[in-house]
Amino acid sequence: MSDAAIATTGAPVPQTRPQSGSFWPMLWRQFRAHKGGVAGLVVFVFIVAAVFIGPYIHTIDPAKLDIRAKNQGPSWEHPFGTDNLGRDMLAQVLAGGQISLAVGMAAMLLALVVGTLVGVLSGYSRKLDGPLMRLTDLFLALPLLPLLLVIIMLFRDTLRTAFGPETGIFILIVFVIGITSWMHTARIVRGDVLAIKSQEFILAAKSSGMREHRIIIKHILPNVMSSIMVSATLGIATAIITESALSFLGLGFPPDFPTWGRLLFDGANFLQINPSRVLWPGLAISLTVLSVNYIGDAIRDALDPKALKH
DSSP states (O other), X not given: OOHHHHHHHTSOOOOSSOOHHHHHHHHHHHHHTOHHHHHHHHHHHHHHHHHHHHHHHSOOOTTOOOGGGTTOOOOSSSTTOBOTTOOBHHHHHHHHHHHHHHHHHHHHHHHHHHHHHHHHHHHHOHXXXXXXXXXXXXXXXXXXXXXXXXXXXXXXXXXXXHHOHHHHHHHHHHHHHHHTSOHHHHHXXXXXXXXXXXXXXXXXXXXXTOOXXXXXXXXXXXXXXXXXXXXXXXXXXXXXXXXXXXXHTTXXXXXXXXXXXXXXXXXXXXXXXXXXXXXXXXXHXXXXXXXXXXXXXXXXXXXXXXXXXX
């Protein structure tokens, strides 16, 4: 903040959080004190490393058929067993994890961008506050699962024709999850912006003649970053669960394009013959969502203003 801006208000500009040079080390120290968050981070890093590095170690093609080895239990050759067509379940879980995590990350980013934009504009501008919050309430009132099903049924074939069966359905799934998951982020960010915009350093910036968009970028966004980070971690878990639910209902990716939810859907009919077919993808979904939730809790506790003072 310039000296002219400080002189305008007659008081030094208060700092709402530590300087960036010390903020991240302090955040990491507070995060490490949360045992659940550290355990969640270790599990999540392991899962990400497994699904992206594992195929280079376990080199069996997930689409390879071996009818003679169908519905087998765990063995040295097939650690997770095989499905009814003899495909290796470990290879499918690893390949499905790549798609599920990619969908979770992409949908989370879309929801985060939309939610942050709506929250900042609503909290900062009185004229936009009413219409944007009513739009948020409208989305919150919609029955999300039926809405997702209708959107997918209407646009699935069009996008498949335009972008191909895999890319088209990926774009559609990411869009429908992201566009129906931004509302809570918008409400949280709006509340933070309302609290921040009345503080002295914002008034000093306005008095110095700083443009509105620069105030938002330079002063508002950095101070709502903690809420955005927490929403990001929780958004990944929500997106993975939603994608798994859609795939389990048979409305996700094609059968030859495995995701964790699709593997659950395909294995449900063989539950009595080969229970491991639903065990491994279900365990992968549960561990991923649980670890991400623990990471989100740890980040929220670490960003608590009382914690950052110590």
